[in-house]
Amino acid sequence: MLTAGEPRSSRRGRLVALLVWTLLLLALWLWGRELTESGLARPVFGDAPAAAAGAVPLGGAPAPTAVEIADIGLRADIVPRGLDEEGGVAAPPFSSPELVGWWEGGPTPGAEGAAVLVGHVDTEREPAVFHALESVEPGAVVRVARADGSVAEFTVGAVELVERDAFDAERVYGPRRTGAAELRLITCGGTFDRESSGYSANVVVSAYLTGRA
Structure with missing residues (x-):
């Protein structure tokens, strides 16, 4: 039984969005760590x-x-x-x-x-x-x-x-x-x-x- 307030589907959508952002931030952190540990003192400029x-x-x-x-x-x-x-x-x-x-x-x-x-x-x-x-x-x-x-x-x-x-x-x-x-x-x-x-x-x-x- 649904009570008055935010629909269950809306709450579920917000939880999914939060999970996606968490995974994205984790991926960016791991990527930055990999660059730091690879021996490059600064980022590599890509091909012009x-x-x-x-x-x-x-x-x-x-x-x-x-x-x-x-x-x-x-x-x-x-x-x-x-x-x-x-x-x-x-x-x-x-x-x-x-x-x-x-x-x-x-x-x-x-x-x-x-x-x-x-x-x-x-x-x-x-x-x-x-x-x-x-x-x-x-x-x-x-x-x-x-x-x-x-x-x-x-x-x-x-x-x-x-x-x-x-x-x-x-x-x-x-x-x-x-x-x-x-x-x-x-x-x-x-x-x-x-x-x-x-x-x-x-x-x-x-x-x-x-x-x-």
């Missing part, structure tokens, strides 16, 4: 619309000679580099902080696969070539000059700060899109530890070929 379109990889394999990111006032020469003792791509020596290193064991920028460029963020005395890399935003254009006179143009799709103890070499150095020409720009980031004389994280910028000049 311009980067999503992509472009057909360029032919040939000419070495890169220079890189330019106008948004942060960067223009630097590129030198070929190998791997360091820990298996990472070796940055140019601290005596040449103005240079960017290209991992010559991987694709050349503009070719299919993920080309890797590395550089120092600073030295003991001054900022280095990639000191402003962390401030790059999705949609920024990265231009890489190649030895054959061509210029590969990339659009930044994501910027990440990856903690050193969560560094996944395959994900950072490897390709993320089948058949695409990709570019990774990597430098140090996070907190500087004076005891170990190193940074706690790496800044990883991912860009995708969107044109040529």
Whole structure:
């Protein structure tokens, strides 16, 4: 028997709505916790619309000679580099902080696969070539000059700060899109530890070929 007041169906609807909101809030909390524990010091900026379109990889394999990111006032020469003792791509020596290193064991920028460029963020005395890399935003254009006179143009799709103890070499150095020409720009980031004389994280910028000049 129903008594005067709120209908039973209305009360049931409110209970269902409350349950749905509770589950939604729980899901959001778990999602945020997963991001925090994944090793990312800040959210990953998603692919920019311009980067999503992509472009057909360029032919040939000419070495890169220079890189330019106008948004942060960067223009630097590129030198070929190998791997360091820990298996990472070796940055140019601290005596040449103005240079960017290209991992010559991987694709050349503009070719299919993920080309890797590395550089120092600073030295003991001054900022280095990639000191402003962390401030790059999705949609920024990265231009890489190649030895054959061509210029590969990339659009930044994501910027990440990856903690050193969560560094996944395959994900950072490897390709993320089948058949695409990709570019990774990597430098140090996070907190500087004076005891170990190193940074706690790496800044990883991912860009995708969107044109040529």
